[in-house]
Amino acid sequence: MVSLPPAGYTMTYSSAVAYLYRLQKHGIKLGLETMTALTARLGMPQNRYRTVHIAGTNGKGSTAATAAAILQAAGYRVGLYTSPHLVDFRERIRVNGEMIPESRVAQLTNQLQALSQPELSPTFFEYTTAMAFQHFADTAVDVAVLEVGLGGRFDATNVVTPMACAITTIALDHQAYLGSTLSSIAFEKAGIIKPGVPVVLGRLDDDAWRTIEQVARERQAPVFRIGEHFHTEGEEPQQFSYGGVGTHYDGLTCVLAGRHQLDNAACALALLEAAAPQGIVITSEAARTGLQAVNWAGRLEVVDRRPTILLDGAHNPAAATALADFLTDADRLHPSRPVILVLGMMRDKDHRGSVEPLRNLGDEVVLTQADLPRSATAQELQSSLGDLLPHPHVVPSLSDAMALARQLATPDGLVCVTGSLMLVGECKAWLHGRVCSPLRG
Known part of the structure; x- marks a missing residue:
């Protein structure tokens, strides 16, 4: 039991x-009983604005950030x-890209x-989550x-009834x-599908697709699937056009790096297209402007030069494969450039599965934490990766690991x-001389 602040504090x-x-x-x-009761005591703030809801193993954050940027470019308060x-x-x-003020965090924590x-x-x-719902209501957002x-x-x-939802991967x-x-993971993620509410689907394994399609059919939720109902086209990296059910956008640029981000951008556009019957209007100009304004830190993010420092939070095999694809493409452009991997993982993750796609892409590997x-x-x-990474540098201190990596690179x-x-x-904080807030789960 967590000790409460003193009465009156x-x-x-x-x-x-x-x-x-x-x-x-x-x-x-896991469970909705507490959240349902808490939002009821707040007066159901999540019902005071429209919402879109995004799930997925990977890509959901990028898709959310992209959808928010496009909505903001279209003139909505987001x-x-x-x-x-x-x-x-x-x-x-965040509201229109601005982080919640410290004073509001304190005020809402006291209230909750x-x-x-x-x-x-x-x-x-x-x-x-309750804090976000209330802050969005108090700041009169149009869409969350x-x-x-x-x-x-x-x-x-999952106490909202959105205009549309998406499951990315x-x-x-x-x-x-x-x-x-x-299939079991797909069933849990399909739990966001509400009766009659459109659901947008990214690239899915057949078993996952069948599970989600069954849930959608039972709930009479229209399904829009990438490659079938919407798609992207383009020969230049990150330059593309989008085709949807009734929408086509040309001349789009995805500023987020990596081929997988085109799928995330497509899911964001399809999600907003699915929300059109609820009054959401996205022009070609808003789509172009929003896509160029997206900022999503820690995902193939370049934060320094000489040497180039690339941050990517890949923490499961699928995400590591996307990172490996990016590094392979980059190596074709810079074949003689030394690549140093600085690797640290949470204890409960699939260490071997996540490292396998990357094992041959680093000239040196620095293990840290x-x-x-x-x-x-x-x-x-x-110990767990010895045969995959036979000669790593083992440096527990991140600052020491980064100093070594820069020297090696x-x-x-x-x-x-x-x-x-x-x-x-932690690396971003270290590079900027800051200290991370401990609440990062």
Whole structure:
């Protein structure tokens, strides 16, 4: 049980964040009972604006950020709720790109803590989701773009009835909570599908597709599937056109790097097209402007030069494969450039499956760790990956690992930091001389 602040005590931003962090230590609780009760006590703020809802193993955050940028370019006031954050807790909750103010975090934490008494015990994620719902209502957003935290069916965000929803990809991750097969994971993510609400689907394995299609059919939800109902075309990297059910956009540019981001952009455009019957209007100009304005940190993000430092939070085999594709393409353009991988992962992830696609892409590998209890130590990674990475550098301190990687890369090389969004967040903070907020789950 988390100890409550003393009666009459008003939390500041720092004490509110510390209180939320203590909640996080109690882990994940799947179920909607607490969230339903908490939002009822708030007056159902999530019903005061329109929403779109996005799930998926990989790509859901990029799709959410892209949809939000396009909506904003179209003139809407847009709330964006995503997780985890990389450096600052407030990254999770944004209105028209602006992070929630510290004063609002403190105010809403105090309000939610009082409303939760005596019998509700919200988790960290339930608190932050309710905070986002209320902040969006209080700031009069037109549309909120909501990224699922984990799964879908029992996720705290799943108390909304959106205009449309999307499921970007299905891959093995979080098996302890979602099941050990693609079908079981797909079933959990299909839980966001509401009766009659359109669902947009990215590229799915056949088993995942059959599971989701069955749920959609039972709920009479129209299905729009990439490659069948919408698609992208283009020969130049990141330059493309989009074709949907009744929409066509030419001359689009995806500023997010990687071939997989074209699918995420297509899902975002299809999601907003599916919301058109609810009054959402996206012009060609809004689509072009929004796509060029997207900012989604920690995903194939270049943050420094000489050497080039690339951050990518790939933390499962599917995401690592997308990173490997990008690095392979980059190597064709710079065949003599040294590539140094800085790798750190959480203890509960598939270490071997995530490293297999990358094993031959680094001239040197530096194993390190994030400053979190969940993080595998550099020595643990060495033990589990010994035959895949026979001669790694083992450097527990991230700052020391980065110093070594820069030295190995030389000014003309590439340092790729990957394996965990938590590690990527710490690296971003280190590069800018900042300290990460501990609440990064």
